[in-house]
Amino acid sequence: MPDASARTPYVAGNWKMHMTVAATRAYVDKLLGRLPLGKGVEIGLCAPFTALAVAVECVDGSGVKVLAQNMHQAAEGAFTGEVSGPMLVELGVAGVVLGHSERRRDNCETDRALQEKVPAALEAGLAPILCVGESEEEREDGETQRKLRHQVQEGLLSVSDERLAEVTIAYEPIWAIGTGRVATPDQAQEAIAFIRALVGDRSQEAARAVRVLYGGSVNAENAGEILSQPDVDGALVGGASLDPEEFARIVGAALT
């Protein structure tokens, strides 16, 4: 039966709309030599669609995984401008970020669509990272748990109990994303323990195995304290992941 010590720490860099093909080559070249590869931490790079193929090529043989930042729930069809799970798998992409708050805010990403996207990703052979998190107003109004319950339950609704632990959940409070206002270790631990308990409402076994990451203004200075919390299994890192040296230090912090 998996427990906390059996959960492999996971650190993923979310590049957002950064990195050309050329910049990706240069970045991975700098990153690989700095990473603690093969030491029991899973490492992911969430690249824009246009840089996925070159990222896969550059990390080949290192164990570092490449993830997309979104996908459509259908395998194919008349959906102009969209990209499907099977198309990502063909490139050698290992996973996909789903429901990032920037996509919920700017691209009409709904819980209804995520209900289809999460199982579609699994079906295609991609490991999804489902992002959830409350706004500042919701936190101030004492609505954090209600919001998290809604997002987690909706996002996982169509995933079978047997496959729940294949989904990674990223707790990303909206007020902490890109603001420099990182959640306190206690706030991250409390919310992530709550998310784990929500998974436990479906399956206790999945709750012990599922990885829940923290995201929002993680950097090399604050990563160690947050990652040392018992329920925090890793980090989804935005801005600080764009510097390969800093990202490698954050990955290192997941090992201590």
Ligand code: PGA
């Ligand atoms: P940030 O972004 O680290 O720049 O706050 C995190 C994220 O959006 O995943």
